[in-house]
Amino acid sequence: MAAVVAPVAALGLLLAACGGGTSSSGSSGLQDAGTQQVKTSDINPQPLDKIKDGGDFKWPVDQLPDNWNYNEVDGTVADGAYMDGAILPYPFPQNADASVGVDPSYLTSAEVISTDPQVVELKINPKAKWSNGRQFSWEDYAAQANVLNGKNPAYQVSGTTGYEDIAKVEKGTDDQDVKITFAKKFAEWKSLFSPLYPKELNADPDTFNKAWAAKPLITAGPFKVKNIDATGKTVVFEKDPNWWGPKPKLDTVTYKVVERAALPDAFANGQIDFYNLNNDINAFKRAQADPNAVVRQSNNPDYTHVTFNGASGAILADKDLRVAIMKGIDTVAISKAILGQMQKDTTPIGNHLYLKGSKTYEDNSGPYKYNADAAKAELDKLGWKMSGDLRAKDGKQLKLRLVIPSSTPISQQTGQIMQSELKAIGVGLDIQAVPSTEFFKNYVNVGNFDLTLFRWLSNSFPIGGSKGIYYLDPKNINQNYGRIGDDKLNQLLDTAAQELDDTKRAADINAADKEIWALGHQLPIFQSPGAFAVRKTVGNFGSPGYANTPYDYTKIGFVK
Structure with missing residues (x-):
């Protein structure tokens, strides 16, 4: 399974774009962190006899899939995976605690x-x-x-x-x-x-x-396709009478593309029944104040990171330069700025393959933590000397291009904090906001960036989900958009993939993570607080932890 990406905002990890957030560029003026304890999941669990029969559940999405075949390169997006869970077989569903089950329907x-x-x-x-x-x-x-x-x-x-x-x-x-x-x-x-x-x-x-670019042609799930309106950017699934498994409570599920900035109003107007708060403190506060909403939060397998372009010929092709740049980015300050008002834990992530909440998580970031003095010394040693406000080498300025999706305030805020931090060590950072619909297709996927920000949506399989991000195969980029890696890391990932003993495999995976850090492959910043605004009348849905691959569509519904 590839990773899913979300434009920051995944078979393993969902690609998702960096979304939400405030427009403030600093990390000052923080209020008290959210007091809610981090849960494994937060879905308002209800017995099925307490759920009404019928109803339409209105689900906002960032985009409709460019391809309904999730395994095709244009189809591996988070929203597509969430929809697939209603109409396609997932023989091995994930549980909230990252364990994996077997679906007896299949x-x-x-x-x-x-x-x-x-x-x-x-x-x-x-x-x-x-x-x-x-x-x-x-x-x-x-x-x-x-x-x-x-x-x-x-x-x-x-x-x-x-x-x-x-x-x-x-x-x-x-x-x-x-x-x-x-x-x-x-x-x-x-x-x-x-x-x-x-x-x-x-x-x-x-x-x-x-x-399957326009629509799924064959299905096998509790729901089937009723209508896909590419122009209106709406998809409707209806209960499949031929489904042999537990009968869903809902009659229909309607997915509609809603711009992130419009989500709170769409919810208030009854056009959607929930929305991802996408780490956005303004949306978080508004949801708390909405009498029809409840904020649900859990340990979400979703994290924001910086991907570096280390392809041959790129300015960051030099591993030592990437590592020096990493040391100039204060992930503690960024995490506090973004998360500080939503939850108590604002510790940055220290692992690429295990997320917080996993019992095998280790913080392997020690040698690469923020240290502006060390970053300056390393840049000097590499021949990037101060020349005016910026460093230069062989007549070329050390100026980098950060590509982010437009209409994603957190990406903008994170980029501005990075811009200020890197300027302090003599590195220029130009922020280029591009249309969200073009962000992956025309920039990330093809290596058209020096640095980029988005979210990886993780899953229960650190190798199955993430190997394609870190493995360097000249014949197939997979999801290694920075084109970074080496034989040592490939071997470590292969060793971990083949180890059937759980304890030994966890040690192997952490060894691979240490090599990912050493290569300056990408910089994890923070794990999402997993906050969703959900209509108070909704049962068995909210912030599911790892139990989003797939969502259990047979139990979602409206409380009697």
Whole structure:
């Protein structure tokens, strides 16, 4: 599974853009932090007999997917993944505490039946059928594995992690018995096949890349597609009468693109039933004051970071220069400025692969923490000498371009704090705000930046979710947008991926994280406070912790 990105604001991590926030550029004048204790999840849990039958749940999104095939490079976005959870199979759902389950609607069992070689056996629920009437079979798993192993570059896949380690997928005792044999051990095998697609989608490159660009053609979930209005930027899902699992309470779910600045008004006007506060203190305060809203907060697997462009020929191609720049950015000040009024814990993140809330999280940032004097000394040593207000070397000024999505105040605020901090060590920072719709496609994905800010939405699988971000493969960038890495890091990630012992794997993953820091790959800043404004009448929905892949659409509804 690739990582999801959110423009800051993910198979593992959702790409998301840096959204929300105040327009203040400083870190002074902080009020008391939010007093709410961080929870594993905060969803107003209700027994189903307390939830009304029927209703339309109105869900705001930043964008409709450019492709409804989440595994295609243009489809791997957070909003698309959230929608997929209603209409596609997620055999291995994540729980709020980052543990992973097995959905009995899709699989009656899932077991490792051999460790050398590693063989996984999946038994498909015989009731499971696609919307075209065809029963699920081992061939669906085989087709997806064959496409996502990365061997045929004509398939524009967003990630190959785990699938590239599969030797073969075979029929077991019958068509609903799947035998998966791994050529290399892959500990996070439950990160695979979520979502699962029908074999028809994976039939050939043209179908995989383009056939689902406008709409999903075959579904298999509690809901099905009722209408997609690309012009009105609205999608409606309705209850699928052929669904064989627990019946959902809602009749419909309506997704509508709403600009982030317009979210509070849309909520107040009844046009949406919740919204992500996106680390925005103004939105946070307004939600607290709204009589129809409750603010729900939990340990959210979502963090803001700086990605550096280390591609050959880029100004930051030099690892030592990247590390020096990192030491000139005060993540403590940024975290306090953004989070200080929303929660007590404003400690920056010290790990790229484990987030706070995970029992295996370690802060590995020690040697790279903010130290302006050290940053200046290292820049001097690298030959970047002060020349007026900025440093220069061989007649070239040390001036960097930070690309951010427009209409995302937190990105603007974070960028302005960084601009001030870097100026103090003699580094110039130009902030270029670009249209949100073009941010990933025309800038991040193609390396058109020196630095950029966005959010990674993480998941329960630190290798399955993040390997594609840090692994350097000249043939496939995956989500390593900064083109940074080396053989040592690749080997550490491979070792962690193949370790089946949980304790040893955690140690391996932390060893890989230390190498990510040493490479100046990217700079984690802060983990989101996971704050959502939710209508008070909504049950079984809010701030779900890790239980957003997928959301449990069968339980969401309005309280009686």
